[in-house]
Amino acid sequence: MKSNTSITDENLSKFSSVLENKTNHGFIVVERNDKLPFAVLMKKKQKVNHFLNFFICCATLGLWSFAWIYITRVSSKARKIVVAIDEDGNTFEEKCYMG
Known part of the structure; x- marks a missing residue:
């Protein structure tokens, strides 16, 4: 059976790797x-x-007009997301609504 400190260290390493992956794809923390x-x-x-x-x-x-419309409407907008770890140690990602 694992201790709580090793579980949290494991979760933090998962969390850090997900953040690193997202920052490599153009996101800013x-x-x-x-x-x-x-x-x-x-x-x-x-x-x-x-x-x-x-x-x-x-x-x-x-x-190309279909791709152009998609690029203009969807891909070119600013996005905010929340990356977190739930109680079970699974990482998840949700959209943030910008105000």
């Missing part, structure tokens, strides 16, 4: 609490090159 453990991460808004997308849309006879 806004707030971090190692006692509970949870962290609020933010990915900044990306600028869309509409001229390039228009050119690709014309070259593909309009087929």
Whole structure:
């Protein structure tokens, strides 16, 4: 049977590896609490090159318009997420609503 300190150390190492993975994918840590453990991460808004997308849309006879709409509406928005560990030691991620 494992002791409580090894379980918390294991959970903290899982938590840190998830945070490292998210920061490698462009997220920035806004707030971090190692006692509970949870962290609020933010990915900044990306600028869309509409001229390039228009050119690709014309070259593909309009087929690129679906991807262009997706890029403009979904991918280019800023996002905030909460990464935490529950009581069972499982990491989870939820969206934060920005106000």
